[in-house]
Amino acid sequence: MKGVADLKFCPNCGADVEELIDGVCRNCFTRAFSPIAEIQRVEIRFCPNCGAHYCHGRWVYGDLSTSIREEILKTVKISALLDEFELSLDCEIGDAPVGLIPARLHISGRICGQPFEKEQDIEVKIIRESCTRCSRIAGGYYEATVQIRAKDRIPTDEEIDACLRILDDRIAHHDSFVTKLRDVKTGVDIYVGDQGAAQDGAKEIIKQFGGKSITSPKLVGKRNGKNIYRLTIVVRLPGLVVGDIAYHMGKIMLITSIAKHAGGIYLEDGTQAGKIDLSELKFCMKASEAKEAVLLMVYEKEVEILDPETFRAVTIKKPLFLTEGAGEEVRIVKIDDRVFLVPGMSR
Ligand SMILES: [Zn+2]
Ligand SMILES: [Zn+2]
Numbered sequence: 001m002k003g004v005a006d007l008k009f010c011p012n013c014g015a016d017v018e019e020l021i022d023g024v025c026r027n028c029f030t031r032a033f034s035p036i037a038e039i040q041r042v043e044i045r046f047c048p049n050c051g052a053h054y055c056h057g058r059w060v061y062g063d064l065s066t067s068i069r070e071e072i073l074k075t076v077k078i079s080a081l082l083d084e085f086e087l088s089l090d091c092e093i094g095d096a097p098v099g100l101i102p103a104r105l106h107i108s109g110r111i112c113g114q115p116f117e118k119e120q121d122i123e124v125k126i127i128r129e130s131c132t133r134c135s136r137i138a139g140g141y142y143e144a145t146v147q148i149r150a151k152d153r154i155p156t157d158e159e160i161d162a163c164l165r166i167l168d169d170r171i172a173h174h175d176s177f178v179t180k181l182r183d184v185k186t187g188v189d190i191y192v193g194d195q196g197a198a199q200d201g202a203k204e205i206i207k208q209f210g211g212k213s214i215t216s217p218k219l220v221g222k223r224n225g226k227n228i229y230r231l232t233i234v235v236r237l238p239g240l241v242v243g244d245i246a247y248h249m250g251k252i253m254l255i256t257s258i259a260k261h262a263g264g265i266y267l268e269d270g271t272q273a274g275k276i277d278l279s280e281l282k283f284c285m286k287a288s289e290a291k292e293a294v295l296l297m298v299y300e301k302e303v304e305i306l307d308p309e310t311f312r313a314v315t316i317k318k319p320l321f322l323t324e325g326a327g328e329e330v331r332i333v334k335i336d337d338r339v340f341l342v343p344g345m346s347r
Helices: 026-032 064-073 132-140 156-175 194-210
Strands: 043-048 052-054 057-058 081-091 101-112 114-128 144-150 180-184 187-192 212-223 228-236 244-248 251-258 261-266 273-275 281-286 289-298 302-306 313-317 327-337 338-341
Touching: 026 114, 043 064, 043 187, 064 081, 064 101, 064 114, 144 156, 144 194, 156 180, 156 187, 156 194, 156 228, 180 212, 187 194, 194 212, 244 261, 251 281, 281 327, 302 338, 313 338
Parallel strands: 043 114, 144 228
Antiparallel strands: 043 052, 052 057, 081 101, 101 114, 144 187, 180 187, 212 228, 244 251, 244 281, 251 261, 261 273, 289 302, 289 327, 302 313, 327 338
16 A cells, blocks of 8 residues: 555645656646647648649649648647547638638547547638649640641631540640630631640541641740740641542542541442542532432432433432432432432431
């Protein structure tokens, strides 16, 4: 049994105890114990323009509350005396965070063998700042220009729309942006924030539409002793489009698909043509220029058509695609004094 002489006196609460921690009894020590070095505030940079925030050394689009939590947990210094501790954080963040946002840090654990719990209020300061991307857009920054053109013609509005969609998709994939879009007489110029995104987009356009691209770098300055280049990428779509009628090795073909190669239908007999090199095709006319004519007779291998210009009956081979019967309207083209039926372009 311990004698009274072994007990120590707590100067704080006056209790007699066996041992003092930091000069006070255990109760007094635990009550006054601060498990984390005081932090009142963490700061987080937030782009009000696009909603990105700065975390781990870069601008990100992830969940802001997760980043705030990481930032706080990274900043707090936990006392080595605290065992088996847990930290949790309450913080309400709206869509457009501004100013100071209150947060509450909840800490639980064990200190000197006794359970311990504490809450601490922390302020999260939102620093509004344009992210790199937004300040670059605002400053008209671009690394490459993609010029959409077509060989011996002007790209159609549909083609330009489709090209822009492809580009947008690739640019988003690279986390980049379009600084400027400029309509020019021969097509459209797109100013892109990132060279890789521009090259990727141009490649994808050609994959889908055919044609060629030419890239030329232009020296625009030096940064840290390194030459800085801007790229001009001219995407030249093929001279032919779907719906064009072209000469192919002495035959007349309606183009029904075009990418790396062309596919189509020979008008004379309706047979299919595929994988044709674009250089083997020569533009003849547009299928939309076809005229209406009356189908007079349909035989097994031939048909008779009333030529709407001469009002004479013309007999031609019956093409595979013909579905109309005698007396019905068909579409025809006249090429080199020959009459061809044109299939309906189902779209
Ligand atoms: Zn005490
Ligand atoms: Zn931004």
